[in-house]
Amino acid sequence: MKELVARSLKYQAGRVQVLDQYLLPHEETWHHCTSVAQMTSLILTLKVRGAPLIGLAASLLVAYLAEQGHSKTQLSEAIDELEATRPTAVNLMHCMARLRTALQQQDFALAVVTEAERLFEEDCALCDRMATLGAQLVEPSDNILTHCNTGALATAGVGTALGVIHHAARQHADIHIWVDETRPLLQGGRLTAYELARWQIPYTLICDNMAASLMAAGKVDKIFVGADRIAANGDFANKVGTYNLAVLAHYHKIPFYVVAPVTTLDIGCASGAEIPIEQRAESEVTGVSGSFGHCQWAPVQAQVYNPAFDVTPAELITAWVLDTGVYYPQDVAAGVLGTV
Incomplete structure (x- = not known):
């Protein structure tokens, strides 16, 4: 497999390596991944996260195993096991389906490696297309709110919703970003703030429950978010909140x-009501863990409801920014998502 390098995932010198996102922003640690069990653990513990990246990381691991001489049966089992790690994000399923098809080729090892490389490179390209299209919706001096x-x-590329912001900031240096902290795991506070700082884009971090007062005060001009799965009717699942x-x-x-790639579309899913929502550990809500250790703030016996995602109905969406174009409610009502 040729060398592939992204911000938090890379294949170099025959090694699959992933950046531990749970330790960011204070510690940059790379994990060398060699097994399905290890990749499964990295995904479940959110050391590897982000719907597109999960699919790509799993794909590179399967390609690595193919290069190591694993049999067709072993690779098929690896694909099944990795696909089951996160039930909501459809990008992972899309990637695994592509590898299953490659596995049917006579030279299945080469086909799997080639397909994994193609998936990685396609993601870079579609991120650029989304960012370019979405940036056209941003105006000078906009105050933009984002989540997660x-x-x-x-x-593998510049991102989805944040990729739009990255490109827009290159055109309008005076835009400002409101960053939701994104409870309970603080992906906004830890990761989005980290990326915006690296890109030198002005931002302000807020608690999730401050968004309403900002909107009421007229301090939010637009909202851009990503998606983990988009149903045929335009409903979509994204990080809870x-x-x-x-x-x-x-x-x-x-x-x-x-903002999401076409790989996030699930046309076989009629509406958001059919999207499975992952339930995560109670400990994510009752306290916080990190490189500093663990802090428990809720009673140990507290009952917890902790869905990782929620579903936003299509009627609340101004437009869907995909890598194939910008689609408005009338387009989605006409069934355009089923044809992209």
């Missing part, structure tokens, strides 16, 4: 954009 992390850490923002934006008449 959707930048280069979450993709996204639906809150969409409702608030609708009330305050603020444009609300979802």
